[in-house]
Amino acid sequence: MKIKNICCIGAGYVGGPTMAVIAQKCPDIKVTVVDINEARIAAWNDKDLSKLPVYEPGLDTVVAEARGRNLFFSTEVDKAIDEAEMIFISVNTPTKTYGKGKGMAADLKYIELCARQIARVAKDDKIVVEKSTLPVRTASAIKNILDNTGNGNGIKFQILSNPEFLAEGTAIADLMNPDRVLIGGDTTAEGEEAIQALVDVYASWVPQAQILTTNIWSSELSKLTANAFLAQRVSSINAMSELCEKTGADVNEVAKAIGMDSRIGPKFLKASVGFGGSCFQKDILNLVYIAKTYGLNEVADYWEQVIMMNDHQKRRFADNIVSTLYNTVSGKKIAFLGWAFKKDTNDTRESAAIYVADDLLNEQSAVHVYDPKVVEERMYADLDYLNTRASEENRKGLKVHQDPYEACKGAHAIAVLTEWDAFKTYDWQKIYNNMQKPAFVFDGRGILDKQKLKEIGFVYYKIGEGA
Ligand SMILES: NC(=O)C1=CN([C@@H]2O[C@H](COP(=O)(O)OP(=O)(O)OC[C@H]3O[C@@H](n4cnc5c(N)ncnc54)[C@H](O)[C@@H]3O)[C@@H](O)[C@H]2O)C=CC1
Numbered sequence: 218m219k220i221k222n223i224c225c226i227g228a229g230y231v232g233g234p235t236m237a238v239i240a241q242k243c244p245d246i247k248v249t250v251v252d253i254n255e256a257r258i259a260a261w262n263d264k265d266l267s268k269l270p271v272y273e274p275g276l277d278t279v280v281a282e283a284r285g286r287n288l289f290f291s292t293e294v295d296k297a298i299d300e301a302e303m304i305f306i307s308v309n310t311p312t313k314t315y316g317k318g319k320g321m322a323a324d325l326k327y328i329e330l331c332a333r334q335i336a337r338v339a340k341d342d343k344i345v346v347e348k349s350t351l352p353v354r355t356a357s358a359i360k361n362i363l364d365n366t367g368n369g370n371g372i373k374f375q376i377l378s379n380p381e382f383l384a385e386g387t388a389i390a391d392l393m394n395p396d397r398v399l400i401g402g403d404t405t406a407e408g409e410e411a412i413q414a415l416v417d418v419y420a421s422w423v424p425q426a427q428i429l430t431t432n433i434w435s436s437e438l439s440k441l442t443a444n445a446f447l448a449q450r451v452s453s454i455n456a457m458s459e460l461c462e463k464t465g466a467d468v469n470e471v472a473k474a475i476g477m478d479s480r481i482g483p484k485f486l487k488a489s490v491g492f493g494g495s496c497f498q499k500d501i502l503n504l505v506y507i508a509k510t511y512g513l514n515e516v517a518d519y520w521e522q523v524i525m526m527n528d529h530q531k532r533r534f535a536d537n538i539v540s541t542l543y544n545t546v547s548g549k550k551i552a553f554l555g556w557a558f559k560k561d562t563n564d565t566r567e568s569a570a571i572y573v574a575d576d577l578l579n580e581q582s583a584v585h586v587y588d589p590k591v592v593e594e595r596m597y598a599d600l601d602y603l604n605t606r607a608s609e610e611n612r613k614g615l616k617v618h619q620d621p622y623e624a625c626k627g628a629h630a631i632a633v634l635t636e637w638d639a640f641k642t643y644d645w646q647k648i649y650n651n652m653q654k655p656a657f658v659f660d661g662r663g664i665l666d667k668q669k670l671k672e673i674g675f676v677y678y679k680i681g682e683g684a
């Protein structure tokens with residue numbers, strides 16, 4: 218079966234870039250990305266490409282090429298579902314904040330709403346693709362809804378699992394040249410036909426050897442497993458960073474030494490102030506919840522430690538600032554360089570910066586933030602979401618700057634929370650001249666030139682390096 222019309226429900230960080238690349242690489246397929254969020258769709262349609270709702274290097278070029286040709290962004294969800302032979306579900310699957318599984322399980326209400334909408338609208342057979350990250354065995358729930366709430370006139374649905382492995386900040390490069398594309402489906406003849414239809418879409422630019430097909434449960438579980446393993450590596454190196462600080466070892470040297478072992482490998486061994494992002498924590502909590510549901514308490518406890526280590530890393534970074542600044546930061550200005558959860562993205566979900574700021578505001582510090590891509594309102598929304606103090610208090614305690622030098626002016630300390638490349642090339646002498654003395658830098662990403670900063674006169678603390 219040759220696919221001519223694709224619909225994607227959810228125009229977020231995954232739906233937008235993923236569909237833009239499919240549209241660019243498959244000019245014969247009409248790709249319509251739909252969302253109920255009108256402002257988001259308007260931003261995707263904005264003539265000014267700097268206004269796209271997702272910042273990703275290279276995304277603007279891809280959108281410029283395909284938009285209006287075979288890539289469309291729309292709020293007409295029913296129409297797009299009706300027209301498509303293949304429908305991707307790429308809606309959010311956050312951690313539940315209420316009821317059974319609160320704080321652990323994935324909230325599947327948006328997924329279920331999509332399934333019901335597809336069932337209601339579909340007039341012919343559809344292939345439904347799970348692009349969102351989902352608990353293992355969700356496909357059977359989706360199938361159940363599709364088969365039982367539809368028009369009842371013999372329409373057949375095939376469910377595929379096609380988890381997305383892109384990382385933010387490198388989404389376009391990851392999509393253009395993926396390590397693998399994973400497609401899970403039923404092992405029936407119809408299932409295999411659906412799998413082949415999706416394989417053919419990706420085969421337009423991904424080598425066949427990198428397109429992996431599996432049964433549907435393996436595919437669903439592989440996504441949670443991949444994120445758990447990646448996050449575990451960060452927590453492992455962060456655990457060692459604390460030991461390095463106590464013993465005089467340097468975590469970057471340790472990472473290099475172990476990473477040269479080909480069995481361990483060099484990637485994802487950068488110690489940090491803690492991992493953030495919308496998925497690592499949510500997906501591990503989901504994994505923990507699933508394991509508990511099956512009574513696998515040791516499995517659950519094992520993975521939960523990854524989160525506990527990460528929480529500890531964020532907290533100890535803030536604690537270290539307070540204890541180094543003579544046990545009080547009350548009334549002191551602390552400048553944050555970075556708010557995004559990693560460089561090259563405007564996404565702040567679960568960013569370590571939010572938690573460090575929250576801790577410092579509890580200590581009555583004045584936090585002044587500069588981030589090249591994150592807007593002021595986002596930062597306040599992130600803090601308000603924690604519910605630690607009133608919104609007005611957050612606005613009083615945290616100030617946002619458009620200029621990094623202004624953010625650092627008069628500060629007692631600077632904390633580097635995101636590894637934006639530009640931070641490395643700042644005029645650090647100028648920054649030093651305008652700060653309170655002693656001038657402290659707490660480099661939570663280990664990106665600055667220690668030698669140079671020390672020569673200028675900074676008291677420099679780097680994550681994972683003993684004093
Ligand atoms: N952000 C990332 O880097 C990655 C995310 N994922 C997974 O992909 C999924 C989506 O993540 P993001 O794109 O980051 O989320 P997002 O929150 O940026 O986007 C989701 C979009 O879905 C829309 N939506 C929700 N319900 C809808 C409905 N019934 N009809 C139409 N639109 C609806 C929302 O308005 C929102 O714009 C999640 O399951 C996530 O775990 C997977 C890999 C990478």
Ligand SMILES: O=C(O)[C@H]1O[C@H](OP(=O)(O)OP(=O)(O)OC[C@H]2O[C@@H](n3ccc(=O)[nH]c3=O)[C@H](O)[C@@H]2O)[C@H](O)[C@@H](O)[C@@H]1O
Pocket residue numbers: 350381382383384385386444447451484485486487488489490491492493494495496497558559
């Ligand atoms: O499911 C998802 O959402 C995605 O989650 C991660 O991607 P992402 O969160 O966008 O970014 P990462 O590069 O994985 O970084 C996650 C966090 O870990 C931190 N990190 C990463 C690597 C490292 O060595 N050290 C470290 O502290 C980053 O700064 C960031 O805060 C995975 O890398 C993707 O494969 C996956 O598709």
